[in-house]
Amino acid sequence: MLRRTKKERQRQLSETIADNPFVTDEQLATQFQVSVQTIRLDRMELSIPELRERIKDVASKTYENEVKSLPIDEVIGEIIDIELDNRALSIFDVKEEHVFQRNGIARGHHLFAQANSLAVAVIDDELALTVHSNITFVKPVRAGDRVITKAIVIGRDEKNHRTKVELTSTVNGETVFVGEFDMYRTKGKGEQQ
Amino acid sequence: MLRRTKKERQRQLSETIADNPFVTDEQLATQFQVSVQTIRLDRMELSIPELRERIKDVASKTYENEVKSLPIDEVIGEIIDIELDNRALSIFDVKEEHVFQRNGIARGHHLFAQANSLAVAVIDDELALTVHSNITFVKPVRAGDRVITKAIVIGRDEKNHRTKVELTSTVNGETVFVGEFDMYRTKGKGEQQ
């Protein structure tokens, strides 16, 4: 073999392309001091697509992900049981688009969104807003996990129009998230229609 | 003029390309029932680059702005300034889809998502997770509002791998959201490469 082994060159080639997909065969040839043809043979053996295809891949991934950034739905997660002003339960299936690509762990704001949605839903009022919340992400959640979140109304202060809700999310019975939410509501106890 | 006015065609052309940069001149020519040359003249007048350049632009946006701990497409809101392990700033434009239909007030979890994304991004580490947070929604935010969120790293505990980040969101200079986030990071101070 020449400069170094073919194997070694191909290893480095994969790496180089991985961290800069925008590099052309010509640039690679110069960098590794071999002919353009060799680079092409290498790419074939490693089944690395050509520059334009690589770029297109990167571009379309951005596009897909853009849509998935944060759901627009009324409620995050599906409410499966509710007793207004008392308790509520929702399910949220964590998918690939909810996790960090790098480590596969769900982004906190999706768990928060489910909890927050449920806290709003459990309040029997036209207008319910989250005023304050204290939350803890107890354990990482991953793609494929089914998160079950339970909301329990634990207190109500008529004067300030406040309602306290306790949220607990579990995956397979294990607690992954807990939070206490202070909710604001427009109407007091007697005012509901 | 022919089918419709040139102006109208160009308006639609811009739009079409904007929401699908992957379309070729030939496809556009068919769609608008004009020749490929006309499409090219239109692109020139509108200074819209060719397909391959457009794709490259989309792709490089993801790449250029890559923040170490978080790819840009995973962030809610646009990061406009960042100084790793120190401070960061992001903008989030509240649209109709982010608010409650009933009262036009933004759902809390969107504000939380922006803050949480920024807290993760400001940490100079491969893995950053939110462990705990204490937040307050100070004032309602509405569609059309531009929320500017500032993250400031206020403390770091090497032993527990924890970093405390203070978040403040404002609309027109008025504070609408504040929060304190406890973040977990994998690497300690000396361990970064």
Place this chain on the structure above:
DNA sequence: ACTGATATTAGTACCAAGTGCTAATAACAA
């Protein structure tokens, strides 16, 4: 040193999706 296998290089034709340029029409308006 000779042979075979593997690796590398060279060269050609071809492709997609363009740019740049010139020139011919077509359509419309005064």
Place this chain on the structure above:
DNA sequence: TTGTTATTAGCACTTGGTACTAATATCAGT
């Protein structure tokens, strides 16, 4: 009718490739 704007056509050229063939190198084993 003339001038202006719009549209179409055609050709050479560009990038960054693919597909394929063929010639060399390089090395390992006998």
